[in-house]
Amino acid sequence: PDDVIFSLDSDEKKVMLRCEARGNPPPTYSWFVNDTEVHAEADYRYSLIEGNFIITNASEITDYGRYQCKAENSFGTVLSRDALLQFAYLKPFSTKTRGGVSVREGQGVVLMCTPPLHSPEIIYSWVFNEFPSFVAEDSRRFISQDTGNLYISKVQPSDVGSYICLVKNPVTNARVLSPPTPLTLKTDGVMGEYEPKIEVHFPTSVLATKGVTVRLECFALGNPVPTITWRKINGNIPKKARLRKSQAVLEIPNIQLDDSGTYECKAENPRGGTAFKGHLQVYTLPQWVRVINDTQMDSGEKLQWECKATGRPRPTYRWLLNGLPLTSQARAEIVNGELTIHRVQQTDSGMYQCIAENKYGAVYSSAELKILASPPVFVLNPVHIIATLGKDVLLECKPKASPKPRITWKRGDRRIVPNKRMMLLRNNTLRIVNSSRADEGNYVCRAENQLGSAEMTAMLWVKGHARGAKPQQSGGDCGESVVLSCKATHDTSLDVAFQWLFNQRPINFHQDGGHFEYIQTQTSTVDLMIRSILLKHAGKYGCRAQTSADSVFAEAELLVRGPPGPPGVVIVEEITDTTATLSWTRGLDNHSPINTYNIQARSPFSLGWQTVKTEPEPVTGDLESAVAVQLNPWVEYEFRVVASNAIGTGDPSAPSRAVRTKEAVPSVAPANVSGGNGRRHELVISWEPISEEFQNGEGFGYIVAFRANGSRGWKEKMVTSADSTTYKYRDETFPPLTPFEVKVGVYNNKGDGPFSKVVVIHSAEGEPREAPSDVRAYSISSSELKVTWKPPNPGPGRPRGYEVNYWKDTEQEESGQKQRTARNETSMMLSGLESNSLYHITVKGFNSIGQGPASANHQPIHHVVTARGRHLHHRGARSE
Numbered sequence: 079p080d081d082v083i084f085s086l087d088s089d090e091k092k093v094m095l096r097c098e099a100r101g102n103p104p105p106t107y108s109w110f111v112n113d114t115e116v117h118a119e120a121d122y123r124y125s126l127i128e129g130n131f132i133i134t135n136a137s138e139i140t141d142y143g144r145y146q147c148k149a150e151n152s153f154g155t156v157l158s159r160d161a162l163l164q165f166a167y168l169k170p171f172s173t174k175t176r177g178g179v180s181v182r183e184g185q186g187v188v189l190m191c192t193p194p195l196h197s198p199e200i201i202y203s204w205v206f207n208e209f210p211s212f213v214a215e216d217s218r219r220f221i222s223q224d225t226g227n228l229y230i231s232k233v234q235p236s237d238v239g240s241y242i243c244l245v246k247n248p249v250t251n252a253r254v255l256s257p258p259t260p261l262t263l264k265t266d267g268v269m270g271e272y273e274p275k276i277e278v279h280f281p282t283s284v285l286a287t288k289g290v291t292v293r294l295e296c297f298a299l300g301n302p303v304p305t306i307t308w309r310k311i312n313g314n315i316p317k318k319a320r321l322r323k324s325q326a327v328l329e330i331p332n333i334q335l336d337d338s339g340t341y342e343c344k345a346e347n348p349r350g351g352t353a354f355k356g357h358l359q360v361y362t363l364p365q366w367v368r369v370i371n372d373t374q375m376d377s378g379e380k381l382q383w384e385c386k387a388t389g390r391p392r393p394t395y396r397w398l399l400n401g402l403p404l405t406s407q408a409r410a411e412i413v414n415g416e417l418t419i420h421r422v423q424q425t426d427s428g429m430y431q432c433i434a435e436n437k438y439g440a441v442y443s444s445a446e447l448k449i450l451a452s453p454p455v456f457v458l459n460p461v462h463i464i465a466t467l468g469k470d471v472l473l474e475c476k477p478k479a480s481p482k483p484r485i486t487w488k489r490g491d492r493r494i495v496p497n498k499r500m501m502l503l504r505n506n507t508l509r510i511v512n513s514s515r516a517d518e519g520n521y522v523c524r525a526e527n528q529l530g531s532a533e534m535t536a537m538l539w540v541k542g543h544a545r546g547a548k549p550q551q552s553g554g555d556c557g558e559s560v561v562l563s564c565k566a567t568h569d570t571s572l573d574v575a576f577q578w579l580f581n582q583r584p585i586n587f588h589q590d591g592g593h594f595e596y597i598q599t600q601t602s603t604v605d606l607m608i609r610s611i612l613l614k615h616a617g618k619y620g621c622r623a624q625t626s627a628d629s630v631f632a633e634a635e636l637l638v639r640g641p642p643g644p645p646g647v648v649i650v651e652e653i654t655d656t657t658a659t660l661s662w663t664r665g666l667d668n669h670s671p672i673n674t675y676n677i678q679a680r681s682p683f684s685l686g687w688q689t690v691k692t693e694p695e696p697v698t699g700d701l702e703s704a705v706a707v708q709l710n711p712w713v714e715y716e717f718r719v720v721a722s723n724a725i726g727t728g729d730p731s732a733p734s735r736a737v738r739t740k741e742a743v744p745s746v747a748p749a750n751v752s753g754g755n756g757r758r759h760e761l762v763i764s765w766e767p768i769s770e771e772f773q774n775g776e777g778f779g780y781i782v783a784f785r786a787n788g789s790r791g792w793k794e795k796m797v798t799s800a801d802s803t804t805y806k807y808r809d810e811t812f813p814p815l816t817p818f819e820v821k822v823g824v825y826n827n828k829g830d831g832p833f834s835k836v837v838v839i840h841s842a843e844g845e846p847r848e849a850p851s852d853v854r855a856y857s858i859s860s861s862e863l864k865v866t867w868k869p870p871n872p873g874p875g876r877p878r879g880y881e882v883n884y885w886k887d888t889e890q891e892e893s894g895q896k897q898r899t900a901r902n903e904t905s906m907m908l909s910g911l912e913s914n915s916l917y918h919i920t921v922k923g924f925n926s927i928g929q930g931p932a933s934a935n936h937q938p939i940h941h942v943v944t945a946r947g948r949h950l951h952h953r954g955a956r957s958e
Contacts, residue, residue: 079095079096079097079131079145079146079147079158079159079161080096080161081161081162081163081164082095082161082162082163082164083164083165083166083198083249084136084163084164084165084166085165085166085167085249085250086137086138086165086166086167086250087167087250087252088250091134091135091136092132092133092134092136093132093133093136093141093163094130094131094132095109095130095131095132095145095147095161095163096129096130097109097129097130097131097147097149097158098128098129099129099149099156099158101149101151101153102151103151103152104151105129105149105150105151106149106150106151107126107128107129107147107148107149108147108148108150109126109131109145109146109147109148110145110146110147110148111141111143111144111145112143112144113144113146116131118131123135123136129147129149131145131147136163136165137165138165138167138197141163141165142163142164142165143162143163144160144161144162144163145160145161145162145163146158146159146160146161148401150400150401153427153428153429153446154400154427154428154429154446155400155401155402155428155429156401156429156431156444157398157401157431157442158442159440159441159442160440164197164198165197166197166198166247166249166250167195167196167197167247167250167252168194168196168200168245168246168247168250168252168253168254169194169195169196169254170194170254171192171193171194171243171254171255171256171257172192172194172257173257174257175257176256176257176258176259177259178259178260178261178262179259179260179261179262180261180262180263180264181233181261181263181264181269182233182263182264182266182267182268182269183233183234183235183263183268183269184232184233184268184269184270184271184301185232185233185269185301186229186230186231186232186233186275186277186299186300186301187229187230187233187261187299188227188228188229188230188277188299189204189227189228189229189230189241189243189259189261190227190259191204191225191226191227191228191243191245191256192226192243192256193226193243193245194245194254196245196247198247198249199248200226200245200246200247200248201223201245201246201248202221202222202223202226202243202244202245203221203244203246204221204228204241204242204243204244205241205242205244205255206239206240206241207239207240208240209242209244209255213228213241215323215324215326216324217231217303217305217324217325218230218231218232218234218303219231220278220297220323220324220326222278222295222297223293223295224278224280224295225278226243226245227278228241228243229277229278229297229299230299231297231298231299231300231301231303231304232299232300232301232302232303233261233263235263237261238261238262238263239260239261240258240259240260240261241258241259241260241261242255242256242257242258242259243255243256244256269301270301271301271302271347271348271349272300272301272349273300273347273349273350273351273352274298274299274300274304274345274346274347274349274350274351274352275298275299275300275345275352276296276297276298276343276345276352276353276354277297277298277299278295278296278297278298278326279295279296279343279354279356280294280295280296280341280354280356281356282355282356282357283356283357283359284356284357284358284359285359285361286333286358286359286360286361287360287361287362287363287438288333288334288335288360288361288362288363288390289332289333289334290332290333291329291330291331291332291333292329292330292333292337292358293322293327293328293329293330294308294327294328294329294330294341294343294356294358295326295327296308296326296327296328296343296345296354297326297345298345298352300345300347300349301347301349302347302348302349303347304345304346304347304351305325305345305346305347306324306325306326306343306344306345307325307343307344307346308321308325308328308341308342308343308344309341309342309344310339310340310341310342311339311340311341311342311355312339312340313339315328315341316330316337318330318331318332319331328341328343333360334360335360335362335390337358337360338358338359338360339357339358340355340356340357340358341355341356341357341358342354342355360390361389361390361391361436361438362388362389362390362438363389363436363438363439363441364387364388364389364393364434364435364436364439364440364441365387365388365389365441366385366386366387366434366441366443367386367387367388368384368385368386368415369385369432369443369445370383370384370385370430370432370443370444370445371445372445372446372447372448373445373446373447373448374448374450375422375447375448375449375450376449376450376480376481376482377421377422377423377424377449377450377451377480377481378421378422378481379421379422379481380418380419380420380421380422381417381418381419381422381426381447382416382417382418383416383417383418383430383432383445384415384416384417385415385432385434385443386415386434387415387434387441389434389436389438390436391436391437392436393434393435393436394414394434394435394436395414395415395432395433395434395435396432396433396435397412397417397430397431397432397433398430398431398433399428399429399430400428400429401429401431404417404430409421415432415434417430417432422447422449423449424449424451426447426449427447427448427449428446428447429444429445429446430444430445430446430447431443431444449480450480451480451481451529452478452479452480452529453479453527453529453530453531453532454477454478454479454483454525454526454527454530454531454532455477455478455479455532456477456478456525456532456533456534457478458534459533459534459535460520460534460535460536460537461473461534461535461536461537462537462539463536463537463538463539464539464540464541465510465513465517465538465539465540465541466513466540466541467513467514467515467540467541468512468513468514469512469513470509470510470511470512470513471509471510471513471517471538471540472507472508472509473487473507473508473509473510473521473523473536473538474505474506474507475487475506475507475508475523475525475534476505476506477523477525477532477534479525479527479529480527481527481528482527483525483526483527483531484525484526484527485506485523485524485525486523486524487502487508487521487522487523487524488521488522488524489519489520489521489522490519490520494508494521498511499511499512506523508521508523510538513540514540515540517538517540518538518539518540519537519538520535520536520537520538521535521536521538522534522535522536523536554608554611554636554637554638554639555611555638555639555640555670555725556611556612556613556638556639556640556641556725556726557610557611558610558611559607559608559609559610559611560607560608560611560636561597561605561606561607561608562578562605562606562608562619562621562634562636563603563605563606564576564578564603564604564605564606564621564623564632565603575623576596576604576621576622576623577621577622578594578596578604578606578619578620578621578622579619579620579621579622580615580617580618580619580620581617581618582618582620585606592609593608593609593610593611593612593615594606594607594608594609595607595609604621606619606621608636611638612638612640613638613640613668615636615638616636616637616638617635617636618633618634618635618636619633619634619635619636620632620633621633637669638668638669639668639669639670639725640668640669640670640725640726641668641721641722641723641725641726641727641728642665642666642667642668642670642672642721642722642723642728643665643666643667643668643721643728643729644665644721644728644729644730644731644732645662645663645664645665645675645719645720645721645731646662646663646664646665646731647662647663647731647732647734648660648661648662648717648718648719648731648732648733648734649661649662649734650717650734650735650737651703653737653738653739653740654739654740655709655711655712655739655740655741655742655774656707656708656709656710656711656739656742657705657706657707657709658705658706658709658715658717658737658739659703659704659705660677660703660704660705660706660717660719660734661702661703662675662702662703662719662731663702664702664721665721665728665731667721667723668723668725668728670723670724670725671699671723671724672699672721672722672723673698673699673722673723673724674696674697674698674699674721674722675696675697675698675699675701675704675719675720675721675722676689676697676719676720676721676722676727677689677690677692677697677704677706677717677718677719678690678717678718678719678720678730679706679709679715679716679717680715680716680718680733681710681713681714681715681716681771682713682714682770683710683713683769683770683771687718687730690706690707690708690709690717691706691707691708692704692705692706692707693705693707699721699723709739710739710771710772710774711739711740711741711742711774711775712738712739712740712741712742712773712774712775712776713738713739713771714736714737714738715736715737715738715739716733716734716735716736716737717733717734718730718731718732718733718734719731741774741775741776741826741827741828742774742775742828743774743775743825743826743828743829743830743831744768744772744773744774744775744778744824744825744826744830744831744832745772745774745831745832746768746772746824746831746832747822747823747824747831747832747833747834748765748766748767748768748780748822748823748824748834749765749766749834750765750766751763751764751765751820751821751822751834751835751837752764752765752837752839753804753820753839754839754840754842755842755926755927756806756841756842756927757842757844757845757927757928758814758842758843758844758845758875758927759808759809759810759812759814759841759842759844760806760807760808760841760842761784761806761807761808761809761812761816761818761820761839761841761842762804762805762806762839762842763782763784763804763805763806763807763820763822763839764803764804764805765780765803765804765822765834766803767800767801767802767803768800768824770800773800773824773826774826774828774831775826775827775828776826776827777825777826777827778800778824778825778826779796779797779798779799779800779802779824779825779826780796780797780802780805780822780823780824780825781794781795781796781797781822781823781824781825781830781833782794782795782797782805782807782820782822783795783820783821783822783823783833784807784818784819784820784821784839785818785819786812786816786817786818786819787816787817787818787819787838793807795807796825812841813874814841814842814843814844814874814875815840815841815842815843815874816840816841817838817839817840818838818839818840818841819836819837819838820836820837820838820839821833821834821835821836821837822834842927843874843875843876843925843927844874844875844927844928845875845924845925845927845928845929845930846870846875846876846877846922846923846924846925846929846930846931847870847873847874847875847930847931848870848871848923848930848931849870849921849922849923849930849931849932849933849934850867850868850869850870850877850880850904850921850922850923850933851867851868851870851933852866852867852868853865853866853867853919853920853921853933853934854866854867855917855919858907860913861909861910861911861912861913862907862908862909862911863884863907863908863911863917863919864905864906864907864908865882865884865905865906865907865908865919865921866904866905867880867904867905867921867933868904869902869904869923870923870930875925875927875930876925877902877923877924877925877930878901878902878924878925878926879898879899879900879901879902879923879924879925880898880899880902880903880904880906880921880922880923880924881896881897881898881899881921881922881923881924881929882896882897882898882899882906882908882919882920882921883895883896883919883920883921883922883932884897884908884917884918884919884920885917885918886912886915886916886917886918887915887916887917887918887938888916891918894918898924916938917938918935918938919935920932920933920934920935921933
């Protein structure tokens, strides 16, 4: 059972303490409360379901205490560990009115909480004036979670008001409020400065269990407000420690034994200082190092059991037998965690428990002791033994018996007296040296103890030797099939069994993917076929031929030729801008000489591993170094080596460390130089950017060179971004569509690289320069107008379409509406207009570069609908 904290105000009115034990037959259970056995039938509130103990309508007065479960069957009894049953509750505060507290400004004050009865520990906070306005803790105000009191080190006028202590039970989540305590200021002056006085501190001796979080409180009254500092005497405060609540709380999580020691808090202000010291001691619950295990013994033997536990303080030990205390006596000695029983008897059988305990807890270890008592019994009787002529024979006599029996051997009616040829070994085995045909016959072993006796007959036959031929040593290539042969000669009256072994282990014909097969050609010959051999099949193959009399074993080595193993790790000896000198160590040639090595490289720009060109070419199998050539400068590479022989290509070596080639002048010019379009007076030049793989160094950029057709000197402009793809040159002296010769080059910190081929690019034609003319508008219906215009003169900056802007006379032009033609049509229908309204209209040409100028603002169109629905239009009275 585990410890239980039961909430008295929970809806579930039952407490359950759990207990479960293993045993055969199934155990029965009983319970003890505070070491007194509970009779479940005696109290209607108690019930027992299997091992679980249930209390209905539990209360602290009747049911608080330590509970222990007992489980027993016909073989013994065990006790469980103790479980503490506690009750969680929180009573209301006394309703008695609390007296007010009156202090001078600048003086310190302590407001008492005086909490109601509760269990377990509670959490304190304070309400200021009215809920939910809580007192905020800072360097001047502190709420102790130990006493619950509110401490104000130096009272200010803002502190005047009503204070209510609020406590919360973390188990039940219940909260209760105290009656208010009024705080007022005296009017007889202000308190002067005074030195700190520590009002809250941790105990002089703090005990904590290993692994918990420890909180040490320290808070002082004083004027000015004191500062709190902490130190550990003869050591450093643990790094994991945290200071909380303006340093008033030192919090040490997961406390360990080396966190023990004396801690000091100091409170200081300009008027002086004061300190407090206390000792923190860490204890640990007992933990098992060695436990006892179930044991079976013959009666008369000596039992020695030891259990051992760690803990602080050091644990003491108790022993139980079937739930009752075990004490030292003549046969049984108890020294701490060691139990010795001399000459165990049947009455010593049962369940033993070793308990290691200190004042903070106890741990239990249980084991069953079985004392065996039975007359001798032979499982196999009679026994048939076939011996090999001239070899030694062992006739075993192993009855089951307790206590150990006396053993005698007979041949026929005569007891065997040990001599040089017939020896009785310590384990009662009869050894016959250099056996002959004359030793054939029946041997009888008799076993006897105080509970009875039994006999066993061993029938001995002596046969001739078996001899075997060694499997033929051979080799083969990976993927081929190999046959190994095994032949034995033996006594024809005996059956022979063959077993094949690989590297001293029997071959498992089911597991090895169907590579192995037995082929029996004659009764005395069994061949082993290995199909599609792999490198892993190389090794020693042994054949054992066994008769019931003896066995013979022969072994041969099989070599398997295969592709080479991976070369050793690749080292980059030297690196230039385009070459890397590499070396490696030979791998296994797997019994076929290495012909060539293949050098491979990988960079951030390659699709996996790629073969690189080398010097020499090819790299022959006798070499262990080569130079990789035609690498790209300023690229990070890894290298690996693959070996090949006549059988095939092996696995690659591990990759080298990543190395970067040296920088060099760029060698690749930009591709697809083109351009055009842009705004009026702009020359737009574009190109494909050079990949980082070919930038060859840091500080990479582009040189854009251009000149008007027919002129001599080139203009050159630097573009410093490696990702740039365009450059725009603006010059208002060039007419639209001027042809330019253009080329784009590359550079980096090492120097200038090549230029692209020269291409001709035209400067921009620009946006339309002239406005449409002859803009006219016609009223078509109550909500529609038709607008027409003439295009501007042909030339550079031709419109690709037109935009019509229109707005009511009562609006600003900016708030009007815009509509574009789909192509370069010269008319448009405007719909969704208001009737009987004046509209202004302008038309602009546009192309991909931008918009041209607007037409002159058209005289307002008076959009009229008559009562009979006739459409009229006339010019407005004013012109703009």
